[in-house]
Amino acid sequence: MEWSVIGTGIAVIGFTYSFLRNFKSDVNKKIDRIEQRLDQQDDRMFWLMTGRKLSDAILEEKLKEKK
DSSP states (O other), X not given: OHHHHHHHHXXXXXXXXXXXXXXXXXXXXXXXXXXXXXXXXXXXXXHHHHSSOHHXXXXXXXXXXXX
16 A cells, blocks of 8 residues: 555656646747747847848948947
8 A cells, every 4th residue: 555655646746847838838839939039020020120130230230349
C-alpha cells in the first residue's frame, strides 16, 4: 500500500512538472512571435515615413556620433 501511494505521488508530481514546463515554453514562443510581428510593423512604419530602412538610419546615426 505504501509503495503505491509513493509511486502515485511521484507520477502526479512528474506530470504536473512536465505540463507546467511545456506551458511555459508555449507561452514564451507565443511572446516571441508577437515581439517579432511588432518589430516588423515598426520597421514597415519607419520605412513608410522616411523612405529608408531602419537599420540604415541607425548606422547613419552611429557614424554621425563617431565624427
